[in-house]
Amino acid sequence: MRAAQAVGPDVGNVRIGSIDAVLATRHAGTRKLRLAYELVGPAGAPVVVVAGGISAHRHVAANAVDASSGWAEGLTGAGRAIDPSRQQLLAFDYVGACGGIDAPIDTADQADAVALLLDALGIDALQAFVGYSYGALVGLQLAARHPRRLHKLVAVSGAHRPHPYASAWRALQRKAVALGQLQCADEQGLSLARQFAMLSYRTPEEFGERFDAAPTLENGHVRVAAEDYLEAAGAKFVARIPATAWLRLSESIDLHQVDPTLIEVPTLVVAVEGDRLVPLSDAVGLVEGLGLNGRLRVLRSQYGHDAFLKETDRIDALLAAELGASGVRDAVPAIPHDFIGASV
């Protein structure tokens, strides 16, 4: 593995750049690839990687160079546990996110790419890797494969394996794309896949509150209350994500496997009760495997798997306690008592 760096603008503690790297992948041979990143914060400050779901990217939050909204505005910023005035916040585009790799991608490949990126940026070790959903899987791989590159891992809504039911759900989403591709209805297929995925990201409790209206008849067919919302989510996704990128990153969740007993990095696992993709039982299994290196926090949220995008105050309180303990923050706020804390 080797990497060459191309640094973009450096304004107001913001560096946006990319590296050209050669990566030996697990299933797709040796690949040349370009890894794009954003690094925001004062040079020399501790570095925290923030990694999100498969449709997340390097732009976590608005900054001095790119004022557009990021995918996790509520999770970082002034007063947050991850605060780019005191830490360096590093985020990157996942391998395959551009749609340029039409071959199986593994979470191990993502972790190796992170190690290359740290090499290129001269970052010896991260203060923490904070991964949400897919980012948690990548973080677990990084901890297993490159343990000296991070002091702490926070794995939110992700486990050491895909649950078989969640894998089946994703496989059917991929079949929806394939059905669309049968006759150039690619966008309809990807939209439908995303709509099915939304049901796995959210919960019946939320739908029960939001969409409790009678169906209508439209052109002689029944239309239920949630369809407007789901179709809008599908359309938004199609406009943003290439089908190949989505397919290969979806697959990579199902290829994911980490033996947690091999991880020696201190790891906080955050699970959400009612998450339909990552059941609490798998989070418990992960923490059991981590042994003394693992701790578990459980949130109750009607947002299920998407809780990390919606319950940002509660997530931040957990992060503050975790990262604050390493001295970055002056005070450790109390954890609200609606967290169910458990040491397994």
Next chain:
Amino acid sequence: MRAAQAVGPDVGNVRIGSIDAVLATRHAGTRKLRLAYELVGPAGAPVVVVAGGISAHRHVAANAVDASSGWAEGLTGAGRAIDPSRQQLLAFDYVGACGGIDAPIDTADQADAVALLLDALGIDALQAFVGYSYGALVGLQLAARHPRRLHKLVAVSGAHRPHPYASAWRALQRKAVALGQLQCADEQGLSLARQFAMLSYRTPEEFGERFDAAPTLENGHVRVAAEDYLEAAGAKFVARIPATAWLRLSESIDLHQVDPTLIEVPTLVVAVEGDRLVPLSDAVGLVEGLGLNGRLRVLRSQYGHDAFLKETDRIDALLAAELGASGVRDAVPAIPHDFIGASV
């Protein structure tokens, strides 16, 4: 509403026949339709209707005229609470099941059709209507609209309304069929719809046990352990059910609405904890609405919504207690203590 009867073979207490009826439907105008039924058991014995899911039909179990397996072999028979040596078992094909009605169908239409069928067969009142899944919805409509036609209702895995999350799930299945129909890939669309439906009929617990195997790579794509099972379920369904029939019956679940406070027929509601289509909270809401006419039994089953097809011994024990109390059975067996009994 009127009906003309055509009786088929009458062999060994089995009558297979159909009636031609005219039905004023709620959304599809006045329709001529043919309602096919099977009536099995000694003439003059109490009559029990057994009605299943949207893909169920008049052939509940093998009999002297039709020796092929029915959709609910385990739920009736010698020694069961519903025993065609002592009762008459009546079952019918749902309105629209042949695919001949391409217009919205309502569960109220199904209940009106049952009343016509009872008229034609000279059956004044049923000992009980036992409905599973869609059959439970039809039974609730029958109790609301034609209360004098049944002495008891047993509603298993069905409630007074569709849950908004389950409606969304079904709407996306219908979109899969529409996507297939875009390009004359009707069968692929219906198969995919059925595969998604299977995820709602079963549970993560079952999938976790059955499909806990690593994915494989096939033609450069990931294939997960549950795909063989799901594809087989899809293919079996496509061979059996016309797309139009499935679409219109799926819609009719989402059109379903009954005000339980208007039901005065004694009703046993059986719910399954972990049912992803009919959450326990909706079963509780139904029983609350039924007031003194309603009682609730809750089963725990890893089969979720499909428990009625898999936990036949436990369902039968509930039915035995319920139907036995009206004098058909000599002895009422004890309910196993793994039922959680609750009076709401």
